[in-house]
Amino acid sequence: MKRTLYKNADWIITMDEARTRYRHGDLLIEGNQIKAVGTDLEKSLAGTVDIDEVVDASGRVILPGFVNTHHHTWQTLIRNIKATQGLRLEPWLTTMYEIYKDLNTDVARAGIYASLGDGLKTGVTTSNDLWYPHPVGVTGLVDAEIEAARELGIRFHPVRAYHSVTSDIVPPEVVDTTEGVMADAERLVKKYHDPSRFSMCQVGIGPSIAQYETEEIVRATVDLAEKLDIMVHGHLAESQHEVEYTIEHFGCRPVEWFRRHDMLGDRFYYAHCIHLNDEEVELMAKTNTGISTCPISNMYLSSGSCRVPDFLRAGVTRFGIGVDGAASSNSANMMEEIRVSYLLNRLSWGDSSANAEDVLYLATAGGARVLNRDDIGYLAPGMAADFTLMNWSQLQYAGGCNDPVDCIVLSGDARMVEEVVVNGELVVHKGHLTKVDEEEKRQYVTQVGRELLTRASARIEGLKADLC
Ligand SMILES: [Zn+2]
Incomplete structure (x- = not known):
């Protein structure tokens, strides 16, 4: 199974029971699971684990999905x-x-x-x-x-x-x-x-x-x-x-x-x-x-x-x-x-x-x-590899990066979400979906939505005005 190391994140917010945070943290995933989370993982795991890919997570905060x-x-x-x-x-x-x-x-x-x-x-x-x-x-x-x-x-x-x-x-x-x-x-x-x-x-x-x-x-x-x-x-x-x-x-x-x-x-x-x-x-x-x-x-x-x-x-x-x-x-x-x-x-x-x-x-x-799930929701070895890389190194967050959780909850918005991994698979890359063509889906959704409202407008007088 492929092993990927997300290295040197500004912070890793695990949201585990103790609400552990790692400054300059590393996250290692193996297939669809988290293998390790902590600091200096390359050093501590040297000789025991082969790493296939290293992703530089500096300037990012890693959060559970x-x-x-x-x-x-x-x-x-x-x-x-x-x-x-x-x-x-x-x-x-x-x-x-x-x-x-x-x-x-x-x-x-x-x-x-x-x-x-x-x-x-x-x-x-x-x-x-x-x-x-x-x-x-x-x-x-x-x-x-x-x-x-x-x-x-x-x-x-x-x-x-x-x-x-x-x-x-x-x-x-x-x-x-x-x-x-x-x-x-x-x-x-x-x-x-x-x-x-x-x-x-x-x-x-x-x-x-x-x-x-x-x-x-x-x-x-x-x-x-x-x-x-x-x-x-x-x-x-x-x-x-x-x-x-x-x-x-x-x-x-x-x-x-x-x-x-x-x-x-x-x-x-x-x-x-x-x-x-x-x-x-x-x-x-x-x-x-x-x-x-x-x-x-x-x-x-x-x-x-x-x-x-x-x-x-x-x-x-x-x-x-x-x-x-x-x-x-x-x-x-x-x-x-x-x-x-x-x-x-x-x-x-x-x-x-x-x-x-x-x-x-x-x-x-x-x-x-x-949802009675014990395999998602926080970052720890053995949990599902579901997480996001939040890019807080952007102008709009500058001056507010004092505490990572405060920054994400109080100043965060969708522009922060850079990479999203579900079950070990990268499903959002640089803010865009990786598994479908977004423009093709946008056109499909627009057409289906228009048809739905057009049919209903035959029964709802006020809806016609929305379809101008
Ligand atoms: Zn509801």
Whole structure:
């Protein structure tokens, strides 16, 4: 197996348990794994290991690859349109579902190229996707996105989600049957799910918002997840409306509803988790339920602010950051999401807010824990070779390179991301994707997105203006 030494990085930020940092550090990878991390590795390993390639990492900071724990990749084609701007979650969703009726496998592929391409170029090496509307009669959406993610070379955790009932928001055109969902999820798991170490694809299942679905399909979801030993993912307590709905219909708040339905614990992780009281914060910690905070989306939809410092103080370690769908975040730029996460914490929680290193934990080791991965998220021998080289030796960062983590979290942006390695393979070189032709994909995404909105504009009056 090929051995590559990344030599003399200004800093290596491991994000291991002790949060070890190496000044003038070296990282040796062997195949898809990290062989060694430290200083002066050439000297300490001399005579014991043959090195095939040496990469000069001076002027760079090496970080673990980011783990994006919540996403809706197809929404990349439904962003920056006036028809959906300025709305809160529920009215926003009503318009979105009109567009969702036209989802197809081209949208699935195009969504991956644009969103996970953006993710990779901003340091993401592992990404979730929660795909919930499956138009009746349309199959293969998750298959198409898995195949496209494979082309890009990113680790992928797709979730086969669903709707089981119509509502003011959800039209009958995107409602699944319980049998259909379970059969499709089981098929996907058999075809693509790899539970082994260094797996590139792990399939999950989940309701978009569980308490809006039938009790039957929620029970079947938990049973199937246990049977197949896969994870369950969805949204939880994103809006105040959701809290009021759950109290009105079930006499309890959302977290209690999830507890009653055996949906808290190691197997589960949920996006947003904004409207939780003190007892519910404690319960998330006690049950070891995973959380993905999505600050830009929460700001865009005026949903509220996740209690990040309270969750950390309560001992929640399965805690990550998600970029959420671009229809409510307008990009999949993880560097931006990290910076905004820090800033929203400061705005919302003042003196008790999380520090820059804690926010970086959410984007790396914490996110890996959310996905129950023990092979990614930090840099150490035996871990997957998933990392980024951040070029902080550029004019725009000059004067701010005092502490590497502060510089990356507080001043960093996508221009910093120079090289990205996933599973030992270079997938971003000098800021560009290596495994696909970016211009060819850009043209494909543009065309598919245009077709999607054109079809939907026949039903949404306001959307026509966006297509001028
Ligand atoms: Zn979401």
